[in-house]
Amino acid sequence: MENRKVSIPDLHAMKAKGEKIVMHTAYNHWQAQMAEEAGADTILVGDSVGMVEHGFSSTVPVTMEMMLLHCSAVVRGAKRPFIIGDMPFLSYEVSPEEAVRNAGRLIKEAGVDAVKLEGGRSRRDTISAIVRAGIPVVGHVGLTPQSATQLGGFKVQGKDRERARQVLEDAVSVQEAGACMVVLECIPTPLARLITERLSIPTIGIGAGPFCDGQVLVFHDLLGIFNSFKPKFVKRYLNGRETLVEALSRYTQEVRSQTFPEDQHGFSMDASDLEGL
Numbered sequence: 001m002e003n004r005k006v007s008i009p010d011l012h013a014m015k016a017k018g019e020k021i022v023m024h025t026a027y028n029h030w031q032a033q034m035a036e037e038a039g040a041d042t043i044l045v046g047d048s049v050g051m052v053e054h055g056f057s058s059t060v061p062v063t064m065e066m067m068l069l070h071c072s073a074v075v076r077g078a079k080r081p082f083i084i085g086d087m088p089f090l091s092y093e094v095s096p097e098e099a100v101r102n103a104g105r106l107i108k109e110a111g112v113d114a115v116k117l118e119g120g121r122s123r124r125d126t127i128s129a130i131v132r133a134g135i136p137v138v139g140h141v142g143l144t145p146q147s148a149t150q151l152g153g154f155k156v157q158g159k160d161r162e163r164a165r166q167v168l169e170d171a172v173s174v175q176e177a178g179a180c181m182v183v184l185e186c187i188p189t190p191l192a193r194l195i196t197e198r199l200s201i202p203t204i205g206i207g208a209g210p211f212c213d214g215q216v217l218v219f220h221d222l223l224g225i226f227n228s229f230k231p232k233f234v235k236r237y238l239n240g241r242e243t244l245v246e247a248l249s250r251y252t253q254e255v256r257s258q259t260f261p262e263d264q265h266g267f268s269m270d271a272s273d274l275e276g277l
Helices: 008-017 029-037 064-077 096-110 121-132 161-176 189-198 240-256
Strands: 021-025 042-045 082-086 114-116 137-142 181-185 203-206 214-217
Touching (some): 008 021, 029 042, 029 064, 096 114, 096 121, 121 137, 121 161, 161 181, 189 203
Parallel strands (some): 021 042, 042 082, 114 137, 181 203, 203 214
């Protein structure tokens, strides 16, 4: 794709052509720059920021203010990718009106291109209201982390016939409500393939197999920076934590052994200028 801002029609055209959509997550300026340089088509500023950047045990404590701060930083860092901001827990559940206001803040104040929210049939009216306000929406079905406790924890969804039917109906409802894309998280590969074939909007998989229209992994997971736990569906492309800790340890050792800083790391001045000080 040429070097211009990625749009919704571009992403839909990629699905039609069978071209895979690459979604990265990013949570700050430098991560967004790296994702763009690596060729990301889209960037998701996920509420996973609460776990990987703030140390929460789940995404539930994340606030609108946190999302606005991180989304703004990502928007400043990447110009070409289509940028999606997550709507945090309780920013869209109370009423469609409140959902529209909060989605509008992510668009107006943070500058994202679309918002993402979790849920299927139960969020149909909310998605429709946000879309009617002129704000693009990305859906999210299957494992929905904000309601993981209700789902019995972070585990695969849709493994039996009845639950698979529910996930499929959720995905269809999201499309019918006007969403431009949908994330399929932690569902069986055959179900993700069926949903992808059934929908006209792109599907983005995370733990949903290879047949989705695109894939997303958390920045910290694929680089091996976050080590609290590793989901089965994550592939680590770098042992980033080990590499970073090794570099920090070398710095620590060199300061203590007085081998850093050396002359080339400092600045000189004329000795005569120190006379009389």
